[in-house]
Amino acid sequence: EPEVTQTPSHQVTQMGQEVILRCVPISNHLYFYWYRQILGQKVEFLVSFYNNEISEKSEIFDDQFSVERPDGSNFTLKIRSTKLEDSAMYFCATTNRGQGSYGYTFGSGTRLTVV
Amino acid sequence: AQTVTQSQPEMSVQEAETVTLSCTYDTSESDYYLFWYKQPPSRQMILVIRQEAYKQQNATENRFSVNFQKAAKSFSLKISDSQLGDAAMYFCAYRVTNAGKSTFGDGTTLTVKP
Numbered sequence: 001e002p003e004v005t006q007t008p009s010h011q012v013t014q015m016g017q018e019v020i021l022r023c024v025p026i027s028n029h030l031y032f033y034w035y036r037q038i039l040g041q042k043v044e045f046l047v048s049f050y051n052n053e054i055s056e057k058s059e060i061f062d063d064q065f066s067v068e069r070p071d072g073s074n075f076t077l078k079i080r081s082t083k084l085e086d087s088a089m090y091f092c093a094t095t096n097r098g099q100g101s102y103g104y105t106f107g108s109g110t111r112l113t114v115v
Numbered sequence: 116a117q118t119v120t121q122s123q124p125e126m127s128v129q130e131a132e133t134v135t136l137s138c139t140y141d142t143s144e145s146d147y148y149l150f151w152y153k154q155p156p157s158r159q160m161i162l163v164i165r166q167e168a169y170k171q172q173n174a175t176e177n178r179f180s181v182n183f184q185k186a187a188k189s190f191s192l193k194i195s196d197s198q199l200g201d202a203a204m205y206f207c208a209y210r211v212t213n214a215g216k217s218t219f220g221d222g223t224t225l226t227v228k229p
Contacts, residue, residue, distance in 0.1 A: 031215060033215065033216070041221070042219055042220070042221050042222070043160070043206060043208075043219040043222075044219075045216040045217065045218070048215030048216055050215070055215045056215050056216055058216075089158060091160060093160075102165070103150050103152075103162035103165050104160075104162065104217070105162070106152075106159060106160035106161070107159075108157070108158070108159045109158050109159065109160075111158075
């Protein structure tokens, strides 16, 4: 079964450093999302991406965050200057329908720890 | 704003028994989709089942079924013949047609006792 691949699985970074989280979507999927989950808590929407541009973003997704698909395969989430409160599990999700009728395929997540 | 509420932070069930996880949501939309996702200890989120709001028939996937009550804005998940591998956190999620994002509930941790 096709998978969404996320790397790295775990990243530890110092506060103020930049991190880039990577996702390789399923090949025929067109809609991409980033969600985060602070340990044991609710899954929160960050951003959706379609046709090489942001479709929607949440209040969490401020100027410190950016997304891009630089080479047509990887879908990346960049945090420019990490804060302690950015420590969370970050999930990439993709779907091949934007009409809402299909669920997401999630990656296995990147655990980001900011120290 | 749409909200999704899972009122049971924790549930437990005996192996081979049936358990029902509750979910309610608040929306002014008439067209939308509802999902249940499973998150085992590995942390991977896995789609369990989905329901289109325009369909009256409740969705079923093997041992998993839903009880969708649109007027009551309720979407419960029933797991029959519970197995040890069903132990996980379960999230109810809502998504509006033509919108990208999903709104998730707080989750219910299910324990399956042998």
